[in-house]
Amino acid sequence: MANVISVLNPKGGAGKTTLAIHLARALHLDNNKVLLVDSDRQGSARDWNEAGDGRSGFPVVGLDRPTIEKELVSLAEGYDWVVIDGAAKLEKMIASAVKASDLVLIPVQPSPLDIWACDSLVEMIQARQQVTDGIPSAAFVVSRAKKGTVLAREVADAVRDYEFPILHGSIHDRTIFAKSMIDGATVLDDEPEGAAAFEIRHLLKQIMEAFA
């Protein structure tokens, strides 16, 4: 059975697609069989894949009806990892992704307001955990942090109000993230030894430890 990670946040522009694509590519570069599911009708992950003419080396499929958990039963067969890029707003789509997942990552910009905006998602995940013996697990990932800023105490406090941990190390706001994706690549391809690639690998290491 594939491990399923979804990247969810009802807030638009939180960095879901960027994180989902980079995690999928990092897993692929580690010799895993990866499927990236684009659950957003905007189709950004599919656009990225087309821009690169499939150079990413793993399939990107669109599932934009709220039946992801059912469709993955057969679709995920033969894969080690499935990464789901979440939709903004559509409550049913997000609920379906939660049901399909072993782990939910919640990218948030480092502001208490952005963390509080995840209230309904946190409640949805916790309700699911109660009927499934704790699956999916969930963690926050700080995304688009401004360079040179440390995680402010207010942000740490806001996250502590929820039971979910915050992964160590942020994804900073770096032009290379957007730039590398224009032609269907990632920072791992364009600057594999750069700071942005390091951030992604550092996050992935913690995720792998959570699954170990």
Ligand SMILES: Nc1ncnc2c1ncn2[C@@H]1O[C@H](COP(=O)(O)OP(=O)(O)OP(=O)(O)O)[C@@H](O)[C@H]1O
């Ligand atoms: N770490 C980053 N550094 C710089 N730019 C970023 C970073 N993460 C995301 N962006 C940019 O911010 C915008 C929103 O990011 P992205 O599309 O990943 O968010 P999203 O949560 O998937 O949005 P939506 O809710 O619309 O699907 C994009 O233009 C993207 O290139």
Ligand SMILES: [Mg+2]
């Ligand atoms: Mg998106």
